Amino acid sequence: xxxxxxxxxxxxxxxxxxxxxxxxxxxxxxxxxxxxxxxxxxxxxxxxxxxxxxxxxxxxxxxxxxxxxxxxxxxxxxxxxxxxxxxxxxxxxxxxxxxxxxxxxxxxxxxxxxxxxxxxxxxxxxxxxxxxxxxxxxxxxxxxxxxxxxxxxxxxxxxxxxxxxxxxxxxxxxxxxxxxxxxxxxxxxxxxxxxxxxxxxxxxxxxxxxxxxxxxxxxxxxx
Amino acid sequence: xxxxxxxxxxxxxxxxxxxxxxxxxxxxxxxxxxxxxxxxxxxxxxxxxxxxxxxxxxxxxxxxxxxxxxxxxxxxxxxxxxxxxxxxxxxxxxxxxxxxxxxxxxxxxxxxxxxxxxxxxxxxxxxxxxxxxxxxxxxxxxxxxxxxxxxxxxxxxxxxxxxxxxxxxxxxxxxxxxxxxxxxxxxxxxxxxxxxxxxxxxxxxxxxxxxxxxxxxxxxxxxxxxxxxxxxxxxxxxxxxxxxxxxxxxxxxxxxxxxxxxxxxxxxxxxxxxxxxxxxxxxxxxxxxxxxxxxxxxxxxxxxxxxxxxxxxxxxxxxxxxxxxxxxxxxxxxxxxxxxxxxxxxxxxxxxxxxxxxxxxxxxxxxxxxxxxxxxxxxxxxxxxxx
Ligand SMILES: Nc1ncnc2c1ncn2[C@@H]1O[C@H](COP(=O)(O)OP(=O)(O)OP(=O)(O)O)[C@@H](O)[C@H]1O
Ligand SMILES: [Mg+2]
Numbered sequence: 001x002x003x004x005x006x007x008x009x010x011x012x013x014x015x016x017x018x019x020x021x022x023x024x025x026x027x028x029x030x031x032x033x034x035x036x037x038x039x040x041x042x043x044x045x046x047x048x049x050x051x052x053x054x055x056x057x058x059x060x061x062x063x064x065x066x067x068x069x070x071x072x073x074x075x076x077x078x079x080x081x082x083x084x085x086x087x088x089x090x091x092x093x094x095x096x097x098x099x100x101x102x103x104x105x106x107x108x109x110x111x112x113x114x115x116x117x118x119x120x121x122x123x124x125x126x127x128x129x130x131x132x133x134x135x136x137x138x139x140x141x142x143x144x145x146x147x148x149x150x151x152x153x154x155x156x157x158x159x160x161x162x163x164x165x166x167x168x169x170x171x172x173x174x175x176x177x178x179x180x181x182x183x184x185x186x187x188x189x190x191x192x193x194x195x196x197x198x199x200x201x202x203x204x205x206x207x208x209x210x211x212x213x214x215x216x217x218x219x220x221x222x223x
Numbered sequence: 224x225x226x227x228x229x230x231x232x233x234x235x236x237x238x239x240x241x242x243x244x245x246x247x248x249x250x251x252x253x254x255x256x257x258x259x260x261x262x263x264x265x266x267x268x269x270x271x272x273x274x275x276x277x278x279x280x281x282x283x284x285x286x287x288x289x290x291x292x293x294x295x296x297x298x299x300x301x302x303x304x305x306x307x308x309x310x311x312x313x314x315x316x317x318x319x320x321x322x323x324x325x326x327x328x329x330x331x332x333x334x335x336x337x338x339x340x341x342x343x344x345x346x347x348x349x350x351x352x353x354x355x356x357x358x359x360x361x362x363x364x365x366x367x368x369x370x371x372x373x374x375x376x377x378x379x380x381x382x383x384x385x386x387x388x389x390x391x392x393x394x395x396x397x398x399x400x401x402x403x404x405x406x407x408x409x410x411x412x413x414x415x416x417x418x419x420x421x422x423x424x425x426x427x428x429x430x431x432x433x434x435x436x437x438x439x440x441x442x443x444x445x446x447x448x449x450x451x452x453x454x455x456x457x458x459x460x461x462x463x464x465x466x467x468x469x470x471x472x473x474x475x476x477x478x479x480x481x482x483x484x485x486x487x488x489x490x491x492x493x494x495x496x497x498x499x500x501x502x503x504x505x506x507x508x509x510x511x512x513x514x515x516x517x518x519x520x521x522x523x524x525x526x527x528x529x530x531x532x533x534x535x536x537x538x539x540x541x542x543x544x545x546x547x548x549x550x551x552x553x554x555x556x557x558x559x560x561x562x563x564x565x566x567x568x569x570x571x572x573x574x575x576x577x578x579x580x581x582x583x584x585x586x587x588x589x590x591x592x593x594x595x596x597x598x599x600x601x602x603x604x605x606x607x608x609x610x
Contacts, residue, residue, distance in 0.1 A: 051604050056607075057604045077519060080514070083517045084516060097230060097509050097513075100227075112516070
């Protein structure tokens with residue numbers, strides 16, 4: 001059994017009277033420990049698929065199972081709890097809370113766990129160590145470069161040790177060098193820590209760092 | 224699990240101007256609320272201090288104020304002779320048959336004001352324990368001399384010791400000032416009843432106040448006096464008599480405080496609603512991130528409500544600080560039961576400050592409710608797209 005099993009996934013958006021089909025009857029398996037890249041033209045529905053995998057939105061029909069658990073049928077409340085345990089999300093624009101320090105941003109997901117304050121601190125430091133920002137613990141996002149911000153974003157995504165790491169164009173806002181560092185970090189998370197990663201990207205060189213590249217076009221997935 | 228408060232506090236600091244403007248709106252409401260309530264509280268406190276629980280006041284049957292009352296000398300004699308009237312060290316009954324009239328004094332700034340002139344017996348100072356001459360001396364029996372209540376002395380001319388004050392077509396020499404524990408007696412002019420009687424209404428007293436030998440026996444002596452065929456009187460505990468005079472005006476002031484500040488509060492709450500909607504709109508991506516991380520809608524509601532309440536509490540505290548300096552400031556109003564002016568200090572009590580803060584809290588909750596709800600209901604995916 002694959003870690004993630006997507007079956008017959010369909011998503012349509014309704015805008016006024018107009019129905020916009022985005023994903024149509026889509027099947028996909030993601031194995032544990034895989035590093036998958038998702039490519040496709042703009043508007044093809046990559047983010048939509050990633051958001052559904054993250055439990056941020058409800059599919060129109062079809063099913064998504066993660067570790068055998070049906071995600072698509074959960075209520076919003078159940079999804080919130082499920083996300084906090086199983087999903088680490090990395091955003092294109094980092095999306096750190098500007099008023100919190102690197103440490104406090106990374107600590108946020110742990111506030112939803114039963115960890116003690118000390119345990120949380122240890123986890124946060126470990127995460128920031130992994131992304132190489134141990135010396136930027138008390139910096140605010142505005143005091144960090146884009147690449148550093150994204151590394152804090154990655155630390156936040158991995159700190160609660162989630163089942164799945166989902167990244168939506170994680171290098172999209174970065175220059176080549178910084179982007180490369182981020183890709184190296186994701187590779188390491190995959191090879192060294194066995195993290196399962198799904199990454200949306202427009203950049204073929206970024207996609208090449210993954211194990212498997214899937215293309216999404218006109219609502220259909222192809223290799 | 225709740226969103227850390229730090230997040231709200233720092234977010235508020237990110238927009239100091241709108242936060243402060245919203246807080247000041249609420250501060251104004253709270254300050255006005257406390258001020259009007261302090262007025263009501265000060266007035267009722269002054270009248271509550273006026274009467275003693277140990278004294279009984281006798282009026283003509285059916286008279287609800289001293290002005291409307293009249294008792295002749297015989298009635299005063301009969302009451303004085305009753306066994307339940309306490310006696311002083313000299314064995315004389317502690318009774319004060321009193322003449323009560325309203326006179327018109329010129330204000331130093333122009334205009335006039337009604338003031339109570341009370342003719343009392345020599346025993347009055349023993350009957351009313353709280354009354355003390357603080358300057359000069361008391362009036363002599365048989366002389367056209369008067370004592371001036373402390374709060375009159377500071378508000379009207381010709382009231383210094385040695386001055387002559389003209390009323391009832393006579394000159395009266397001011398021989399002293401008295402205080403009465405902040406009660407409404409301090410807004411009165413006292414002289415001898417036998418001097419005031421001929422000068423004003425002739426052979427009639429308006430009330431008889433006496434010290435009860437046993438204050439607990441009011442019910443019994445009330446019946447005795449009210450059933451006495453020689454008298455046609457009503458009896459009341461002196462404390463209740465004066466305290467009740469404040470009820471109507473206090474209630475109106477309290478209604479006014481709630482009514483006017485409620486209208487103002489609508490404006491302040493609208494300000495808070497605007498501020499919070501703007502905050503929610505600006506921080507849509509942040510809210511979406513929190514939701515993505517697994518914070519529940521309830522936590523988002525809590526977080527934004529807290530933010531709104533924090534603004535409101537800051538406003539409440541500022542409002543309290545604005546209102547606090549009026550505590551103790553003397554003002555005056557017409558006592559509707561006597562048609563005369565009573566001076567009293569605004570009274571800002573801890574309870575009142577707490578009520579002001581509670582009012583602010585309520586405004587914060589109401590103002591933050593719908594914005595917080597919008598924050599929590601925002602579709603995550605759409606909000607992320609705005610980032
Ligand atoms: N909330 C929405 N309401 C209506 N249409 C939407 C909504 N969200 C997405 N869409 C539409 O769904 C389609 C897929 O959008 P999506 O963001 O998944 O594309 P994408 O592949 O991630 O594009 P890009 O590479 O530009 O990020 C687009 O046509 C978009 O306009
Ligand atoms: Mg996209």
